[in-house]
Amino acid sequence: MILKARAVVTMDSAPIPDGALSIRENQILAVGSLEAVTALDPGPVHDLGEQVLLPGLINAHCHLDYTMMRNAIASPKNFTAWVQRINAIKRSLDSEDYLRAIQQGFAQLAKWGTTSVCNIEAFPELMPRMPEEPIRTWWFYEMIDVRHRITTDDVVAGALLFFEHRATSLGGFGLSPHAPYTASQSLYKLANDCAAAMTMPLTTHLAESSDEFAMFRRGAGPLYDLLQSLQRPMEDCGAMTPFELLWKSGAINASWILAHMNELIEDDFALLASLPPGGAPHIVHCPGSHRYFGHAPFPFRRLHDLGVNLCVGTDSLASTDSLSLLGELRRLRLAEPWLSCEDLLRCVTVHPARALQREGMLGQIKKGALADLIALPFHGPMESVYEEIVEFKAPVPWMMIDGKTLL
Numbered sequence: 001m002i003l004k005a006r007a008v009v010t011m012d013s014a015p016i017p018d019g020a021l022s023i024r025e026n027q028i029l030a031v032g033s034l035e036a037v038t039a040l041d042p043g044p045v046h047d048l049g050e051q052v053l054l055p056g057l058i059n060a061h062c063h064l065d066y067t068m069m070r071n072a073i074a075s076p077k078n079f080t081a082w083v084q085r086i087n088a089i090k091r092s093l094d095s096e097d098y099l100r101a102i103q104q105g106f107a108q109l110a111k112w113g114t115t116s117v118c119n120i121e122a123f124p125e126l127m128p129r130m131p132e133e134p135i136r137t138w139w140f141y142e143m144i145d146v147r148h149r150i151t152t153d154d155v156v157a158g159a160l161l162f163f164e165h166r167a168t169s170l171g172g173f174g175l176s177p178h179a180p181y182t183a184s185q186s187l188y189k190l191a192n193d194c195a196a197a198m199t200m201p202l203t204t205h206l207a208e209s210s211d212e213f214a215m216f217r218r219g220a221g222p223l224y225d226l227l228q229s230l231q232r233p234m235e236d237c238g239a240m241t242p243f244e245l246l247w248k249s250g251a252i253n254a255s256w257i258l259a260h261m262n263e264l265i266e267d268d269f270a271l272l273a274s275l276p277p278g279g280a281p282h283i284v285h286c287p288g289s290h291r292y293f294g295h296a297p298f299p300f301r302r303l304h305d306l307g308v309n310l311c312v313g314t315d316s317l318a319s320t321d322s323l324s325l326l327g328e329l330r331r332l333r334l335a336e337p338w339l340s341c342e343d344l345l346r347c348v349t350v351h352p353a354r355a356l357q358r359e360g361m362l363g364q365i366k367k368g369a370l371a372d373l374i375a376l377p378f379h380g381p382m383e384s385v386y387e388e389i390v391e392f393k394a395p396v397p398w399m400m401i402d403g404k405t406l407l
């Protein structure tokens, strides 16, 4: 089939006015002018009219488990208080609540044009009952061993439970040691070994809050006190920054997707600057969650200038108000007005595809890419096409995933 629209934004080359693309099964065969594409594919032609067709958006950091928690925790006094509050709420919920939350979360993601999501799953035991995912999903198995050490056997058993019911997933599986304050160094190393053996992506929360920074760098603060009271061994605190600690010990490497990285000091920037080109880990910024916690300004420009692959995610509705990635880009645009709308869109297309090692397959419209696409109304001049996309505030009216029209 051929899809035709007033504009095609490929995120690979310049936008194409009156563009078209040819799709066979779940793959894009050709993209260009309607004449060029019809010369290769006799059709039928599906005309999307006065719309712009672009790659589906990729959310690089999300927790669908907590979709029911919108506005549940009003401005916590610090990050540690929020952690305690969300843990208390979690204890009051059951499996049915989480299954419903995940289903509602998927509907929200699709509504706002997300075709792929990195979802961190804290309840692997729900996997056999999980609804069929409507969008391409990477299920990251969340791993925590702060209360009791997880052995290799536990991880393998948990991972098998997690993976065995989803062989047909459009996305894939990954591992997510939660954060350096809840996951031991040996758990990170175990995750690295498992991920290497099974070719899976890895993600973790890192340097998210000033509480976490104070715990590791100074050996003090509310998070230090809380974790010490839980009998966490605290010998890794009082010297290095969270990023230094995980990087220098080899717990993480350039393949990792690091959520947040809000609290960085000169030592961290020097460490990043010392890495070879392409040798830094991927970073996900979550602008709504960042604002909710009132963190210090995110060092987007410094990380960008260091060549770090910067992605944007929503985090969960326990710390932001919407799962709209375009909404997150608008927040980022307010904070970083020097960024072009094309650069902003890269953070939810090309960059997260690279982080998932799916560059050229997702996040771009090009020959050989998967047919994950969205379309939204476009009436202005071609030179404003990126801006019109970023500023589009309504639900996305048309979506295709893996060659199948969803909306």
Ligand SMILES: [Zn+2]
Residues within 6 Å of the ligand: 061, 062, 063, 205, 259, 315, 316
């Ligand atoms: Zn998170």
